[in-house]
Amino acid sequence: MMICLGIEGTAHTFGIGLMNSRGKILANCWKTYIPESGGIHPREAARFHAQNAGKVIEEAMRIAGISPQDLDLIAFSQGPGLGPVLRTAATVARALAAWLEIPIIGVNHCIAHVEIGRLVGKAKDPLTVYVSGGNTQVIAFASGRYRIFGETLDIPLGNCLDVFAREVGIPHPGGPKIEKLAKRGKKYLHLPYAVKGMDLSFSGILSEAIRLVESGERLEDVAYSLQETTFAALVEVSERALAHTEKKELMLTGGVAANKRLREMLSLMAKEHGAKFVVPPAELCQDNGVMIAWTGLLAYKSGCRQRLEETQVKQRWRTDEVEVTWR
């Protein structure tokens, strides 16, 4: 049996996960960078991660009750993500692997979300709707790779909600507060609807939603309309992908998976197609080190090996570029 330490660092969250090769989670710890104002500043986030890395690793070791010498493998998020943040996580990973003289393996962040969901959500071969502040993708496994069946052409859905919140003066974190406001919305205000073939676009909706608030519409109504419109588009694209791929399971993951209305809409759609709907627990939907550790183990066990010089980060590493050797 192997024990793997997974390091997540692509955006706000620096996470450490400890897992064994039987799929048992030994520890899941993280620290999240919250900007004082505005959106994420990549270098400040990287500094925050560097300052907290040691503490989070120690905490995870303590919870798991193991020492560094018990580790067999280091996995880290190699991409996609913000450059400075990725490089910080990679540096921590290289240092640990070199010091302990154990193998290192870089993992695709988006695929890690799918893999941990498959493990804990008990889904064999799901169509995955992955929605966060950094990504919006509809993913399914087909002929040897995770293929993207639909994605955003501009901003991620989570980012659309975050920016809206910020622009209308809702403090961080915006998502949950928009959800609360939306529950008190009464009137649907028309917003542009942007499904383009199998893809999505949210920037036009965002501008219009902000404009509506500025023109004096009730914030509750705009929040409600924003959620209903963006979610309807996402569910529609997911439905097309589900019909096309004929998968029997539908999984929702990523930070926006916390939203109850989105869950309700996707589960209604899944039901119509006779598909099982699964959502992993919240701490494994958001960015976390456990998913990195698990995917690292899967890759390593299937024969993947990486030399140190192959561990440079890939900011725009696409889901469908990864050769999936473990399926």
Added chain:
Amino acid sequence: MEMIKKGAEADLYLADFHSVLHRGGKGKVIIKLRISKKYRIPEIDRWLRKSRTSLEAKLMMDAKAAGVPVPVIFEVDPESSKIVMKFIEGIQLKKILDRMPTKRRRKVYRKIGEYVAKLHRAGIVHGDLTTSNMILTENDEVFFIDFGLGEYDSSTEARGVDLHLLRRALESVHFRIVNEAYHQIIESYRKTFGSGAEEIIKRAEEISKRGRYVAREERTWR
């Protein structure tokens, strides 16, 4: 009225002309009904079905005006998101293309290339160019159907995607003849489209290399 296809977005029914439109009429009609979705609120649901029904009908009429064989539309009712159109007697190209004699196949390729070019020149992209969406009639005419994913878009990217999807559809269903098919269709497309065709053909190749679109051949389920 008999349901002939249950799609992700709409259902298709086959009915007699006289039972739907006018008792003096002959032949069959197709009724396309956009389905209401429980997951979205009624305001969005109604608006989407209504505007998409109008758009599809408009695209089909403009395609016809541009010289592309498409079913004649008899009735459009955005309120009930319904389109009644002529039923085209023939066979889905998907089912017969591989088995056709070479000479007849060439004729079909030429027509497909010509019609896609005419659509594009008219500012239309079909959005779902597969051989399931082409009907071959007895006198070797090729009808384009299902403009449900169509759009008015004159960008090189949109046109490139259209060509790319066509190639992917050929690859997945007609893998034995995909090279001759795509090559000859493109040759005819180039001829009809005229200047500017090269850029679009090149873009289609780039899109293939991005490796993210997949064939939508079997998108509907039965």
